[in-house]
Amino acid sequence: MAKLRFLYGSANNLRGSIPSSIGNLSSLEVVYLSWNYLGGSLPRALVQLTKLSALVLPLNKLSSTVPPSLFNLSSLEIFEVGYNQIHGNLPTTIGFGLTNLQYFNIASNQFVGSIPPWIPNNATKLRIFQLSRNKLFGKVPSLESLRNLQQLNIQMNRLGSGGSGDLKFLCSLTNITSFAMLSVAGNRLGGLLPRCIGNFSIAIKQLFLGGNLITGEIPREINNFVNLEILAMEYNSFSGAIPIDLGNLQNLAILGLSYNNLFGVIPFSLQKMKQLLKLKLSGNQFHGHIPSHLDNCSLMELDLSNNNLSGSILPVVKTLIYLDLSNNHLSGALPVEVGEIDHLDTLNISGNMFSGEIPSTLGDCNALVVLVMKDNHFQGSIPQSISSLRSVEELDLSNNNLSGEIPKFLAAFDFLEFLNLSYNNFEGIATFIAGNNKICGGILEFRLPKCVSRHSKGKGIVHKLKLLLSIIFGLLGVVLVLIFVYVCWLKKKKAQEPTSSSVPESWPNLSYGTLLKATNGFSSTNLIGVGSFGSIYRGILQESGTNVAVKVLNLMRHGAFKSFKAECEALKFIKHRNLLKILTVCSGIDYNGNDFKAFKWLHPCPLPADVDGPSKILNLIQRIKITIDIAFALEYLHNQCHNTIVYCDLKPSNVLLDAEMVGHVGDFGLAKFVLESTSYTNTNISSAALRGTIGYFAPEYGMGSGVSIEGDVCSYGILMLEMFTGISPTTEIFKENFNLHNFVEEALPKRVLDITDPILVQVVESNAGQSRKSTIQNCLLMIYKIGFACSVGVPRDRMSITDVTAQLCSIRDRLYAAGLGGYELY
Template identity: 45%
Template structure:
């Protein structure tokens, strides 16, 4: 913009084109120039203007009515800005206008009726705004209209019949609204339409039988998530250029027309969750015709009514197929060996059918990451060839009739996160190779079988596992001490076996455990006291064993409804609600010698004196400070233990500090386990409340991507001052902040996060938010999501921490998202959602905004408070501009590495150290760079969507998790293909 000065004639200014006949400004093209501010009313003085292009900037405010004075205007492009308010009705004066493009802004209200006069319109694109009202029927009068996009708004009502008059229409995009009714039949007669998307509405009716004949140019035909019924039109085979045919989640009936096999360009064919098929043999015969669809990557037929056997010609489907879903039908018999030809499958869903035999050829599907075989009638042994599926992360085989032993070869599936073989007829012992799969982090469930032998000691390797279910087998021996190292366990289910011995003391290390069930075994001895100190324990079943002695009264034992002791006739005491007999003291008197009695009396006297001293001290202390007691923290570590753990809070053990206080590295007494100790600065206003809020939030939640609290300390220091601290698991790789912005830290400066690591971390954080918002009982809003509050463990798995500002949300009717304990400005500058600044209540949508900003920061390397973000430019606008201009590689973090260990893309430096190829470097091949750019753009679009100013337009966190998984999986598929090509 340097040319915009008085020394240069304005007709020679950058972006300005003048009419040569009168030197008046004719075109103003300032696309992608980083401009800010509002459009001034004086724009109306450029009365000879024919083209105005301001897309991909940071303009805001309302559009001036003076735009209506531009009577010669033909093209108006304001896409990817932050304009708000209503569409100016005075645009009706611009009767020569051909294109109005104002997508991706924050416009509100209805489409003005005055615009009915714009009869020369060719393009009307108003998608991704906040428009309301109905679609104006007068749009049907725009006989030259070629493209219309009203997607992702809040438009309701029906699609006007008048649209059938748009004889030149090619691009028809209305998805993501609240439209209802049926699609006017006349629209299906507009033969020029090539893109047709009405997905995610409430439309109903049948698809016209001749739609493929009347719309022969179709490339995209999408109407998923509606209420369409009737058969799939056979005539679609006439649309030879069709690439996407997706009508999932409707009520379609009949079968898949065989003629679709002639669609050689088809990439996605998705009819999941309909009512297709007749529960009859031969329902899947259409698969033989799909062999001609050589570009097919996605075939979705799950949750329909297909019956019969899976035909052998499934082997002829495209080898490009990556996703095949056939679950939830009535398919039976054996699975053809030819399925082994689909070597690029990453997801195979066969669950909920009546299949009987698992073929050995499954071992050829080495790209599989998800294999769903549960709820069938599979019998015989589990094929050992499944051990070849080394990329598997999810294997579900429950509710079948498998027999024989568990193949030790499954131990080769080193990426398994979830394994379920429950409710089968398996016998033999549990292979050490399987129970020592350290990758298992979600669940290992082999319950309800006939397994024998002891629980292997190697179970202790599962230190990331959340659920272990070995119940309803014939396991014997003692509960192994090594279970105490499974510190991530939330559920431990060992009931209905023949286990003996006592409950091992090592289980006291399971600080996050929520449910323990050891009922119906042969366990004996006294109930361990440490069970009363497991503050997270919510359910404990010890029934039908041979336990004896007094039942504890504290912790979970104080809640009679949370525990079960039935069938243990030697127990006594406990809280009155348990209705157990009182413990006898006769035996105690008999065995005590006189000397012991004297010793006990002396000890009792000393204890009484100590308690008196403590009572007097607390009375003095309470007179100084009135504070809510934290009942749960009374069972935590003592001040002296923390002093010893940190070597006197030595500076050498200081790992972080801030306004809240400081964090020290220490060692958990008796376990030699590293811990992080957050010592609160009680001089800081609100620090004490933060202590209680964070503890109460964290003690009630458990998730593998949340920082696990071990215990707390609420005491006094050596000087008699109040002392409060929280004790967490130690995260060896520090905070995400250090990795993104290392500063002068040499350790982090020499180690860069790769693209795949960032994707995995983003998925971890989103999964944690999904749990907090939807899966932990009362929803919790974190309120301070930022890189410094995301910590990384040994395996670079992210854990969200620092819940000092967290708020619980209590549901109330349909307004649950707005009901909180308190509202106000919560969070850190740059990550606080704009509605909080306007006094809005705290909500889960605020966390989604913070996540969006964090996501953009992770992939651009720029924080939201970076010096470059001023004068209206924000990290969101900065990213939006680059996305719209397809310049995503220009804004990506220059230190992001793309690492592929099996590909020789790195170069050796003089020291022989392999250097990672940088994203922007020339080393990357064109196709590889293109895939990386596609991946980055997809992630950044999620970040932009999550951080939009209007809360209701932010992407749902569950959709975020699914989309991030899809992006990562797609990228991994590409990498694997590259590896195969190299080989």
């Protein structure tokens, strides 16, 4: 293949080494072999490819060293070998030929030594400079020649010595107009943060300085970075107060100053940061009150723990997912408004002086996983409403003044892993410690054996050993006979019992007949949706009147049982307010003698495309809230589970609504767990598995790429565009290369209302004044831009689900602020 110019083989299962014969492809310009299992060393024959402009090999298992002569390949523009096992030094005596290099990435390898000076002195076209997670040491050289630099990432190395001159190189970056991201976190850089950073380009958006030895005050010059989105300076030795003008950074989404030596009050100017998602100030010496209007921000995470804060103000920010105020001097009652924080996952207020009763509204925070209220002065009983917190894994109410009986509903908390109710005034407690053979001593009521010291044990050990051996050999024969008899009886009993699935005792025991009645004989009028491996029906249980959704597996379909197992495996580890929970499983035979398997979910209601009648139409606010609910679910699966889960099958029929119109994502039959080292799974997904979701799955899946969180984001974007245009991505108007994504692209920004669901447009035109109409149009434009950004063709260019959630919450709040939150707004 002497004329071959482009070689693309990324995201496959390629193994072995790169053959040296690749050097014979003299016309080769581009090599993309990322996300494979290629090992061995980089062949020296690559040097023969004199036209090679891009060598992209990240996320493989390459080892050994880089051939030094490769750094003299003058045609090279992109060199990316991140996430491998390559070691050795970056050469210092060669590399002067890389004058066209624009992208240099060796992250997450085992390179050692210093950063060679030829990189900044000769690779003057460099835009992306990525050296993170290696073992580099020494000083960072001047980078003033890199006038095109956009990103510099040298985090997680051993650079610097803790001395005063370590950060001098920062001043060499001040004349770079395109500079947007700097990360030096996790090194040994010391000294003062130089004030010259105030001359950085206003284009800078991300600044990571955490995990170093930086001292002194935070320079006020940081306030010049009006476009800054992330400022992370935690785990240093910064001192002094937070500059008051920091609140002027109104594009800031993340502010991390935890574990420094900062003091003073938290400036009220921070509440001007309307885009702020995460505020981390823990481990400092802040005093005074918590700013009272943090609800002006869009905070999802607030950590003010381990400070000296006082007062009775508890910030009730409805968008919060994580709130930690532990180890301060806060006092007063816990406000009842805490129940309004719908998506709160973690609440830690331990080590304060809160008093009064636990508000019953806390039970409304049914997304809570961690609830820690220890070391306070709470009194009264545990409210019955806490019984709704079924997702709780950690519950600590110890060291308070709580009284009454311990609620029986705690026994129904299936996910509870840690429970501490000690040092309170509870009564009627029954304690069981049977089965712990090594416990001794304690109170008399426990009737445990007396603890014996090691010295006294030694005196009688020989006598006890002889006695023990005689008893063991005497009983051994009897035990073996009993075991043999028991095993025979067990086999006989098992052979006589009918086959059934193992279902937890807490799950309702339902028969096939019960589900047949609930769904009116699995009537087509109750059919919600049809998937690759089964159908979903709505139903009502006659005994309780409970609304349910029943998923019936088609066991004749190849892969149905495998899908069933995959769904169970995923659901074992996940629990979130916007994810459907299995209520029970029915397994047996139907009235025709065929195998029957069904899941049952709680509170179904399909999206509007599947519902007839005007009374079921979703208005604008409801549609926005549902898209937020789905985004929260994906955010949880992608970023908050112990192992990242790729959902793989996002579409309207897999989103159900409860009575409060809250969206829940269900059906995990295609869900896959992701390796820690990459956002992609190590398996490809076949086209057969995607036939049920044509129009929604990411375009790279159709070319055999492994599933990824970016693929989920693409499906989310398509679903979002469908919800607001009212047009299905599988409609006949979309043929060949024209799709819903292109349809929206052609209409933006001028024809927003032209592509919007006519039902929404009709009510906007008839009920909204000019000012409100303008607000609605702007919000719709923002929504379409988000859906468009999520569904672009290149995975790495797609919007992150975290950013999606933040922007949608901002749109929702904007509509409420304009008085457009009512249900009259369709």
